Amino acid sequence: MRSRVVITGMGVVSSLGDSPEGLHASLCEGRSGIKPIQLFSTTGLGCPLGGEIKDFDATKFLGQRNLRPLDRTSRLVASAAQLALEDSGWSAEMRNSEELGLVLGTMFCSVHTISEFDRRALDAGPSYASPMDFSNTVINAAAGQTAIVHNLRGVNTTISTGVTSGIAAIAYATDLIRSGRTRALVAGGADELCFESFFGFDRAGLLCRSDASIGDFPIPFDARRNGSALGEGAALLMLEDAALARERGARVLGEIKGHGSSYDCSRGHNDKASIEAIASAIRQALNDAFLLPHEVDCLSASANGSVAGDRHEAQGVFVGLNGQTGGLPVTAIKSMLGETLGASGPMQAVALLETMRDGVLPGILRLEKTEDGFPLKMARAESQEADVTNGLINSIGFDGHCCSLIVTRPDEP
């Protein structure tokens, strides 16, 4: 008998705000966090835009403690964790007596720190390498730092599955609670915007080209799309055994009903394999949730403006839902947040929970014209009303990982 897993709190730090309500309002109004980057120089690169969190100051969330040991990624995670813990009521006293854990999805964690550490040693000699920075060169650093800041002594796992890392982390955490191994976990994902990863994506031709004409921006599902824009942030959910939430009178925001994942061995290069992998993840999530395709009330797509990726997703959803997509409201919030990698799926979850609360699904910013045969008829630029009991969240990597998550509105009290 597996336990039911509910969401009792959320924390988000994003280019469109650091509260779920604020993020949701911005998304529904069609405001974009994708702007010219100031964090580093993009001279010589093809894309000058990113979903940067301007003037990010972790002391706003963490107080005046010494933050030098934490790099940007760690600060994003620790800040989002602070918000999720406050939102769910998991006080410091509770964390003293319970082993509360953290499962964090991240694609790079701190490639910027890793690179800077290496470059200082190359430039000045290995004896000048920074010991403090070294502790942040491991990919589980942000999870470790956050555990120290917030006294999280339970399970502490980092999951790296590229773009899908955050949803994979939520799935991992869900299974640990279902099986009774633990009763509560903070779970989600984060990635920072930095020169090193940005350069890599730009060099790989994955970013939208900016030339002051249409196609400047990442426009998921649009026929004119030519790439994504990178973003950054952190989003964490407090997941609990439903019985524990009831025992302590916690406010329940939703339930993790099901999840599924698969791997596309062609890494995006074979249409048939890519579409089938996406469909398979969706089918597994539906089976896990004991739901049928027609019971899905909306889709939060992973689409980020990628030419092949968005097409694969649209077809994969059509196949995975047995063609029942004609009346399915669809959003793609990466149109406004950019591709936030490890944070992306959890941000989609936060936004979806807000949609469940107020019945409004954000539009897909700048969407005008989709390709012939595009099967998701209710993908539109404007926000739309949506009465969502069961929401499907897709998280799909450009290189093969596919995850799907089903989140359900809480039971009526």
Place this chain on the structure above:
Amino acid sequence: MVTSIGTGREQFWKNVLAGRSGASAVESFDTSGFNVHLGAEVKDFRATDYVTNLDAAHLGRASQFAIVAARLALVDAGVQVDKLNLARAGVSLGTTSGEPQEVERFDDHYVSQKLNSVGAEFVSRYPCHVIPQHVASELGFAGVNVMIPTACAAGNYAIAHAYDVLRAERADLMLAGGADSFSRITYTGFARLGAIAPEICQPFDRCRKGMIPGEGAGVLVLETLSRARKRGARIYAEVAGYGLSCDAHHMTAAHPLGDGAARAMQHALDESDLQPEDVSYISAHGTGTQTNDRLETIAVKRLFKDAAYRVPISSIKSMLGHTMGAASALEAAVCALAVFDNRVPPTINLNEPDPDCDLDYVPNYARELPVKVAMNNAYAFGGNNASLILRKWELSN
């Protein structure tokens, strides 16, 4: 497995029992700017011997190790890939650095102001999630695919996850383990912390001066008992349970009272329905640093109490060096072999006992003894602790 003292189960186990050391002068980069020079690198490695579907030249070193170890594991298990339901075949691996040579190359270009030399493939070769992806793409495995980069404890985390996936019936077969390639960044960091031994890695010895960084990969084939029995597989051991915890204390130093480590061991024992006295052998984290070995001993005594003095506990890092994300996967393999073979490996180079480390570390020579239950302990930066318990399969219900 792929290690500095052998590739493949037979060679590896033979050399581990014989107490062979893989340490030698570092060759993969210039250590003249350092005051330490030893590493446990894998020599004479030819990926093309085993990487047949992908082009090895397009893969980072850790991915190559992982694919080779995976193929060897499948052969050792007698699994025929073409008979598998590939949609239900998965890969769960751990690492510390991912493909560090890719970012090191990026940095080389950066400091010489030649960033234009960085190719389009950087973002598809560097991030750590590509390692299990490459293994899966090589084999056609389309199921669960996860990288758990919990550094020096990653192998245990990855194997634990594979165990959970199988029990939840989300896969029929899982490849689980860890891989890391030798890394200038890792070496620089540990050297800067003063954690690298100048001459010899001697865990638990009074004169120990640190670890010797290494590289390699260890991959296990995990299946449910019913599937294994159905195909007549040789069973090395059964996964009895695992425990995870976080010190939440310090990024690089373990909790001074062994709190997190003891909790991880306790959770593992609880899940396995075992008492400390039931453990026949412990594979230690045993890096060879003053701090780790002392604190690890404290943690074992904290939980095992008097029984701590009766359980043999050895560190294969004395022979393999610290293979980072591969370490606990290789140590899990050793536990499985110990359980199967009723022999435990030594801690080599143990010459002078340390009063703070007074347990039975199986000094210098392997030992024959009945091994019913083996516990594998691993600790990582960030206070990540993981304990995995394997047992002889006939004893389980």
Place this chain on the structure above:
Amino acid sequence: MSTDEIKARIKKSIATITNINPEEITENASYKDDLKLDSLTILEIAVDAEYQFKIEIPEDDLSAIRTVSDTVRVVEQYLCAQAA
């Protein structure tokens, strides 16, 4: 470089690394007992001093540093040795 300049730079570096107000960093302050710093932070301060002043301090001298004035003294010693 004068002793006062060295002291000021070291205090500033400690402040950046630890978030402790430079005015609260007295010369005889012990890193471990007074400033309550762990060994990683203490090592970071030492390495940062080497990096800033472009000197190399042998491991034995590094590990003997206990107070802020120890750091100032060692930096002065190796700066002079370099100039000589």
